[in-house]
Each structure stands twice: as structure tokens, then as C-alpha cells.
Amino acid sequence: MRPPVSWSERCYAALVWLLCPAEFRARFGDEMVDFFRDALLDARTRAGRRGIVAVWGRAFPDVVATALREHIAALASPIAAPPLTPRDPMSIRLLGDARFALRGFRRNPVFFAVAILVVALGTGAVSTIFSVVNAVVLRPVPGTRDAAQLVEVGRTRTGSRGSLSASYPYYRYLADRTRMLDGIAAWAMLPLTLSTGAQGVQGLGHAVSGNYFSVLGVTPALGTFFSGNDDAALGAERGAVVSHAFWQRELAGDSAAIGRMLSVNGRQMTILGVAPPRFSGVYPALRTDAWIPLALRPELRGRAADLNDAGSSWMQLVGRLTDASTTDRAQAELSALTAQFVAAAGDAEPRGFAEYVAASVDPVAGVPSDAARSVTTFLSVLLAIAALVLLIASVNVASMLLARAVVRRREIAMRIALGATRARLIRQLLVESLLLFGVGGASGTLLALWGTRLLQRIELPIDMPIDLDIAPDLRVLAVTLVVALATGLVFGLAPAFRGSRLDVQSTLRSDSAGSGRQRSWLRDGLIVGQIAMSLVLLSSAGLFIRALGRGQASDPGFRVDGVVTASLDLGSAGYTEARARDFVWSLADRLEALSGRAGRRLRAHPPAVHELVRARHQHSRLRPTGWAGWRGILG
Amino acid sequence: MPSDPRTHLPLKPVDLVLLLTLVEGEQHGYALATEIAERTDGVVRLEPGNLYRVIRRLVDDGLVDVSQKRPVAALDDERRRYYRITALGERVAALEVQRLRALVSSRAARALPAVPASA
Incomplete structure (x- = not known):
């Protein structure tokens, strides 16, 4: 079998x-x-x-x-x-060419090592960036069934941009009535402090509707998931699902973890199940540690709110297309339903919400659909820069091949004299450059393997746990090889044509191996192109560095040296606003008392946070609110 | 093949490992490679191209042979080729092991300090 x-x-x-x-x-x-x-x-x-x-x-x-x-x-x-004859099939003849080319490689190891290295660097750059594109945009959401059928549903305005998160009544209204979608699920992110023992870990969680896992088509690695549509009841049951990574890390991969208690933002919840490896919600780049029932989100964030309040909108919707529907048809249906909902809700919704009477339906792309445009633009720019590097490398190699063709003029002339056709010679030279670019491309993929590992080690200065597997896969390998061979063909053609066009008699008669012929427009063109592209790359790199420098040197209107900030998530620990304020004030006092004793100039400053943020943007003068201590710190 | 086993010594480490694996029974290529990787804790990993280059050398030297016997029909895949060690191969392997044994038990070897395996 x-x-x-x-x-x-x-x-x-x-x-x-x-x-x-x-x-x-x-x-x-x-x-x-x-x-x-x-x-x-x-x-x-x-x-x-x-x-x-x-x-x-x-x-x-x-x-x-x-x-x-x-x-x-x-x-x-x-x-x-055995000598090759024209009657041998093409493949055998190509093989003969390849063998001949390899013999050439062996005779000029330095030339070919340098050429292969140059191609490897170029394809490596493309391959590395494409790995990122592949992981962020192209690869389906890991862990889900039929990811191509998954769509994001948004509530939009007609005519202008911007979208509105869904409220629970809106979500139910759509979910109960849609026919184009095979189920809609709601979810929202929230910061979590999880602990299985004494020490808590900060992470990111998703509050999800009961049908979330079934709509996404995720099967548990262990235990069970939420099910059914009664979100209030699920909330009362206080169950939680943890990610595979969390299970491995914090629960030691113990299969007896099911049923154990987990403290989530200070509340005790029961672990119901473990998600499959690599499943991390709709946006795989964000590391998700746990999933909790939708109804618990307000409570875990320290707010009292009714799930059925049409005025509190904080959910994102994801649906699954039925086999018969398309995004366009689903969008038409959901827009009609949204308009009906707005008419039916009337005053139950805040006034501004009534503008949002349409719906958008987009395939799930690994990044939020509103951010997709900027992410794809950014990645396209990166990819273009990498392509430019490859182009420069290829032009470089093309000039090297051309120079080699000049050196080999006597050999080529001899072959023509012995009866080789021009097509035969071109084929030979092309096979040579294809082999060169093929080996270079393969080495480039190896470079990408290393490059992506390096990229993954960079920590982005943002407050989100990013965890994305960008290692190249088969698709990256295939694309890299195709790109390498295509460039090999394109950049091998000119030197091959040029190299095979010779005046046999004069070449064979002259003793020198080919010096002092008239200048070649091709060689000049390659050099000019190379310099031009290098200049483009150099100046964009310069601009990039300047932009970075400017970003770092921007004057926020106060002294930033020696200032450190720390943030606390008190809301999720169950503090009310008044209590949180008291806590922060007393923390500030105690810190100052401590630093006094240590003889250091340490001052804490309780929240003027919003003013600081605004000042950063407007470069305006700070206006102190409430507490004068900040002036001592910021000067 | 009237060949003096001594002319094959010393064996390349890979050759010896492969011969020793075959001493315990006939194997086809992939099983042979996984077995070798296991025995050497993954130090010797033979990929197909490399493996068959080694096998060809050993077959050409008469140390290994393509087997005529087939294992139980249910386990068998008719396309697979099984390899077995020849009498000469066994003698060469035995001589090589003897040679190594003598080397290891030499006084100089025993005088070497113990080094932890991970270093």
C-alpha cells in the first residue's frame, strides 16, 4: 500500500x-x-x-x-x-551542458564562488522579506479548518471610512438572521493577568462568544471548548480555555490540568480545555494566552456593564462563508441586516451609531482588515527594496558573465569553427547562468533561514505580545527558486547573446585572448544601471536613517533623560477608579521616601499621562494637573 | 572475491558504522539511515545521496551485497532493495574493530583524562 x-x-x-x-x-x-x-x-x-x-x-x-x-x-x-549527438533528447543535451558548465565552475572556483555568493545575498534578502510577507499576509490562520472561508465582518458608514466595533445586540441580530454565513462569532481582546500559583503572568486574552471555536473550526488539543449560543450562561460557568503554549509553559503540559483552577485578573476560573498548537485566534501574530466567555470581559476589566447594552460596542466579528456564498453576497446581506438593525434599535443605540448602516466583509488576512492596507504597503516597500538588492546583485553577476564571455572568446570561436550553432552556444551559456542562479538561490534560502531567525529575535517596542513564526516554508522555497531562475534567465540572456556573437576569423587569428576591442554598450549599460540602482538604494537607506534619527531626537518639550516609566493595570486587578488613584498616590509617596533614603533623585509622578501624551504630539508646553512633583522630574 | 581484508583498512567511520548495523540483519536504505542515526545519537545522519554513495563504495569493494532474500511478505515493498553484509565485509569489520580496540586500550589512550561527553 x-x-x-x-x-x-x-x-x-x-x-x-x-x-x-x-x-x-x-x-x-x-x-x-x-x-x-x-x-x-x-x-x-x-x-x-x-x-x-x-x-x-x-x-x-x-x-x-x-x-x-x-x-x-x-x-x-x-x-x-559518450559524445552528445543532436539526436539525443533535449534533457540529455541540457545535462551535457550542465556538466560542461560544472567543469567550468571547477576551473574557476573563485569566479563562481563570488558570483554564487552575490546571487545568494540578493535572493536571501528577497527570500527573508518574502518569508515575513508569507507569514503575515499569505499563510492561512493556523489551527483553523478551511481558513479560506473565514471572513471578518465590520460595521461601516456608507461613503466615508472608519468602522464601529459591534455591540452584543448587533452581533446577535446578525448571527440570528444571516444565511450567507455559516455562523458568526464575536471576540474581543483584553489584557489578562493569569496565575496558576503565586506569581501572575501578564498576557493577552480573548473574550469570545460560545460558538467562536466551532465557527473557526478549531478542535481542542485537550478537554473541551465553549459551545452553544447562550453567552450569559457561559459567563456564569466561569470556564477558560488556555493556549497550547501557555499549557506547556505554565502548566508543564500536564494532562491533568483540565478542571484545575486558574486565576484570571484575580477571579477564579476553571480550565476547560487547551487550544491546538499554534492556534492564536484570528490574528496569529498576537500571542494569545487564554480565551474566556464574552460575558466576563466587562467584569475582568473592572467595569460593570450589561452585555445587552446596545451602547457598549467592543466586539469584532468573524464568520464563515457557506459554500454557496461569496464575500460580495454576504456583504450585501449583512449591510441590509445592519440597516434593519439600526431602524429597529432606534434610541437604544447612542446617536452617533446610527450613521453606521452598512457592513463590510473581508477575507481573514492575518492582520486586522483596517490595518491590512498599511501593513501591506510597508511590506511591499520592504519587498521592493529587497528586490532592488537582488537586481543590483544580478546586474553585477551579469557583468561578471559578460567579462567571462570576453575572456572565453577564443574558446567560443573555436567551437563555432568546429560547427557549433549559435543556438547551441547560447543554450550552453544560458544553462551556465541558470545553474549559477539556481545554486545561488538555494544558498539564498539558507541565508533566509538564518535571516528570519535573526528577525524574530528583534523585540518590537510595542505593548503587544508578538509571536509570529516567520521561518520560510515550502512556498518561500519555491518562490525563491523561481525568482532566482527567472533572474538567471533574464540576466543570462544578454551575456549569452553577446558572447556567442563573434567574428571567428579575426578572433582566432589574433593571438591575444581578447583585449582592446571597441567598448561594449551592454557592459557600459550594466555599469550605469548598477550605479543608478545603488544610488537609489543608498539614498533611501540614508533617508531612512535620518527619519529614525529625527524620530529619536524630537523634542517633546521636556527633559527625557533619566526618566523611566512604568505602567500598572489596576483595573484588571479589581480596583475602582477612586481606589486606583489612592493607590498610585501612596505608591508615589513611598517611592519618594525610599529614594530619599538611598540618596538618589528618584521621583514618582502619578498620572499626568494624558497631558504628556498630548504634549508629545503638539510639542506644546505642559500644563500641570493636580500634582506638582512632575516638574521636578521633567524640568 | 579473493581479496585480502587487510587492504580495506582502516575503514572510514561511516563505513564501519554501516557495516556494524548490517551485521545485525538486512536493511533497506531508509531503515539503515534511521538505525544509524539512532545508534549514534544523531551524530551520523545520512541523507539519501550520501548514503547511496557510501553503499556504492562498499558494494564495489565487495563488503556489502544486494540481498536476494525478502523479509515477510506483509512488511515487504517489492521495489525496495535490501542490503546485507558479505563474508568479506564481516571479516573487514571485525579486523577494524580489533584495530580500534587495540588503539583504545593502548597505554597512551588510557592515560588521557576523562572528558564529559558534552564538552
Whole structure:
């Protein structure tokens, strides 16, 4: 019983067939493919997609290295390969070309090492950035079933931008009536302090409706999830679902964790289930530690609010398209429902809400749909810059190939004299540059593997737990190789055409290997293009650095050196506003008393926070509110 | 093959590990590679290309042979080729192990200080 042939296996078989010399292939080709299939099956059952990438990560360099060694061994062996005839199939002739090219590589190791390195750097840049694009925008939401059917639903104004979060009555109104969507779920983020013992950890949680997990099509790794539509009842049950990572980290991956108590913002809740690995809600970039019932969010944030209040809108909606519907049809239906809802709600909603009478339906893209535009723009700019790097690298290599073609003029002239057609020569030179870019692209992917690891280590200065797996996968590998081969074709063409156009007689007759011919417009063009692109890149890098510098040096209107800030989330610990104020004041007093004793100039300043924020934006003078101590700190 | 086992010494470490794995029974390529990885705690990992280059060298040297026997039909996949160690291979492996043993028990080797495995 043989499992169906996978794409990976087909690709591998093609690689073996393309790269390895015929003799080795005939003897071990089938067995190598068998081996690869077994390894793939094993890795897939053990580690899923990551396993497949890992197998490729080992198998690809192995095939390339084996092929290279075998070819070199074949070249070194005294028995020459049979000469190629025009009647051989194209693939065999290409193979002959490749072998010839490899022989050239071997003769000029420095030239080709430099060329491959240059291509690797260029493709590595593209591959790294594309890995990020892939993880942020292209990859489906991990852990969900049929992620392509998932849509975000927003409440919008007709005519102008901006959207309104959903209130619970609005959510129910849509969820009870829609036919285009196979269920709508509501969710909202909230900061959580979770603790299983003495020490609490800060994290991010989602308050979710009862049908959230079934709409997203998520199955628990352990225990159960919320179910049903009675959100109030779910709230009363006080159950929580924790993420797989949290379970591993804080609960030691213990299967007896189900049913244990978890303190969430100071309230005791029961752990119902564990989410599958890598599932982190609709936006996989944000690390989510726990999911709690929708109805508990106001309480956990220290606010008293009724779920059925149409005036409190804080939910985001996600739905699943039925097989028969499309985003457009769903959008039309939900817009009509929204208009009906506004008419029916009347005064129950605050006045401003009545403007929002339409709905938007967008495919879930890994980033919030309102941020998607800026994220994609930012990533496109990055990708364009990386592409520019690759372009410069390619132009560089093209000039190197051109220079090599000049050096090889006598050899080429000799081959023409011996009867080689121009097409044959062009093919030979093209195969050479394709091989060069192919190997360069493969090395570029390896560079990307390292580059993404480096990127992942950068901590973004924002208050959100970002946790995104950006390691390159099969798609990145495929795109990188295609990009590398395409650039190889484009940038190999000109040198190939140029190199194969020769005046045989004069070249063979002259003794020198080709110096002092007239200047080549192609070579000049390449150099000019290269300088131009480098200048563009250099000046954009300069602008970028200046913008960064300006951002750092901006004068907020007060002295910032030596000032540190700390923030406390008292609301989630159950403080009312009045109590929180008392707490912060007394904390400030005690800190100052402490610093006095230590002889340091430490002063605490209770919240003038809003004024500070405004001052930063307006560069205006600060106006103190309430407490005079801040002046001592900020000067 | 009338070949003096001594001419094959010393063996490459990979060759010895592979021969020793085959001493315990016939294997096909992938099983052989996983077995070797397990035995060496993942230090020796043979990918297909590399593995078959080693196998070819050993087959060409007459130390390993393609097996004619098949395992139980249910476990068998008709396309798979099984490899077994030859009589010469066994002799070469034994000689190599002897050689290493002598080396390890030499006075100089025993005088070396103990080093933790992780260092």
C-alpha cells in the first residue's frame, strides 16, 4: 500500500533526475526517491509541515552536493562520457551542458564562488522579506479548518471610512438572521493577568462568544471548548480555555490540568480545555494566552456593564462563508441586516451609531482588515527594496558573465569553427547562468533561514505580545527558486547573446585572448544601471536613517533623560477608579521616601499621562494637573 | 572475491558504522539511515545521496551485497532493495574493530583524562 505521490516527492524525483549523472541515477535514483518518501512520511507524522520543511532542508543540499561530487568524479575518471549527438533528447543535451558548465565552475572556483555568493545575498534578502510577507499576509490562520472561508465582518458608514466595533445586540441580530454565513462569532481582546500559583503572568486574552471555536473550526488539543449560543450562561460557568503554549509553559503540559483552577485578573476560573498548537485566534501574530466567555470581559476589566447594552460596542466579528456564498453576497446581506438593525434599535443605540448602516466583509488576512492596507504597503516597500538588492546583485553577476564571455572568446570561436550553432552556444551559456542562479538561490534560502531567525529575535517596542513564526516554508522555497531562475534567465540572456556573437576569423587569428576591442554598450549599460540602482538604494537607506534619527531626537518639550516609566493595570486587578488613584498616590509617596533614603533623585509622578501624551504630539508646553512633583522630574 | 581484508583498512567511520548495523540483519536504505542515526545519537545522519554513495563504495569493494532474500511478505515493498553484509565485509569489520580496540586500550589512550561527553 503506497500513499499517493506528493508534490514534494515529485519535486525530489525531478531534482534527482535533473541533477544526478545518469550512471548514479540508474543505480540509485529510485531508491533515493523511496528514501525521501519514507523520511517525508515520518517527518510529517512527527512534526507536520515543519517536518516537511526540515526534510527538504536536509535533502536539498544533499542532492546538490551528491550531484556535484558525482559529476566531478565523472570528470576525473579517465573514461570520457559518450559524445552528445543532436539526436539525443533535449534533457540529455541540457545535462551535457550542465556538466560542461560544472567543469567550468571547477576551473574557476573563485569566479563562481563570488558570483554564487552575490546571487545568494540578493535572493536571501528577497527570500527573508518574502518569508515575513508569507507569514503575515499569505499563510492561512493556523489551527483553523478551511481558513479560506473565514471572513471578518465590520460595521461601516456608507461613503466615508472608519468602522464601529459591534455591540452584543448587533452581533446577535446578525448571527440570528444571516444565511450567507455559516455562523458568526464575536471576540474581543483584553489584557489578562493569569496565575496558576503565586506569581501572575501578564498576557493577552480573548473574550469570545460560545460558538467562536466551532465557527473557526478549531478542535481542542485537550478537554473541551465553549459551545452553544447562550453567552450569559457561559459567563456564569466561569470556564477558560488556555493556549497550547501557555499549557506547556505554565502548566508543564500536564494532562491533568483540565478542571484545575486558574486565576484570571484575580477571579477564579476553571480550565476547560487547551487550544491546538499554534492556534492564536484570528490574528496569529498576537500571542494569545487564554480565551474566556464574552460575558466576563466587562467584569475582568473592572467595569460593570450589561452585555445587552446596545451602547457598549467592543466586539469584532468573524464568520464563515457557506459554500454557496461569496464575500460580495454576504456583504450585501449583512449591510441590509445592519440597516434593519439600526431602524429597529432606534434610541437604544447612542446617536452617533446610527450613521453606521452598512457592513463590510473581508477575507481573514492575518492582520486586522483596517490595518491590512498599511501593513501591506510597508511590506511591499520592504519587498521592493529587497528586490532592488537582488537586481543590483544580478546586474553585477551579469557583468561578471559578460567579462567571462570576453575572456572565453577564443574558446567560443573555436567551437563555432568546429560547427557549433549559435543556438547551441547560447543554450550552453544560458544553462551556465541558470545553474549559477539556481545554486545561488538555494544558498539564498539558507541565508533566509538564518535571516528570519535573526528577525524574530528583534523585540518590537510595542505593548503587544508578538509571536509570529516567520521561518520560510515550502512556498518561500519555491518562490525563491523561481525568482532566482527567472533572474538567471533574464540576466543570462544578454551575456549569452553577446558572447556567442563573434567574428571567428579575426578572433582566432589574433593571438591575444581578447583585449582592446571597441567598448561594449551592454557592459557600459550594466555599469550605469548598477550605479543608478545603488544610488537609489543608498539614498533611501540614508533617508531612512535620518527619519529614525529625527524620530529619536524630537523634542517633546521636556527633559527625557533619566526618566523611566512604568505602567500598572489596576483595573484588571479589581480596583475602582477612586481606589486606583489612592493607590498610585501612596505608591508615589513611598517611592519618594525610599529614594530619599538611598540618596538618589528618584521621583514618582502619578498620572499626568494624558497631558504628556498630548504634549508629545503638539510639542506644546505642559500644563500641570493636580500634582506638582512632575516638574521636578521633567524640568 | 579473493581479496585480502587487510587492504580495506582502516575503514572510514561511516563505513564501519554501516557495516556494524548490517551485521545485525538486512536493511533497506531508509531503515539503515534511521538505525544509524539512532545508534549514534544523531551524530551520523545520512541523507539519501550520501548514503547511496557510501553503499556504492562498499558494494564495489565487495563488503556489502544486494540481498536476494525478502523479509515477510506483509512488511515487504517489492521495489525496495535490501542490503546485507558479505563474508568479506564481516571479516573487514571485525579486523577494524580489533584495530580500534587495540588503539583504545593502548597505554597512551588510557592515560588521557576523562572528558564529559558534552564538552
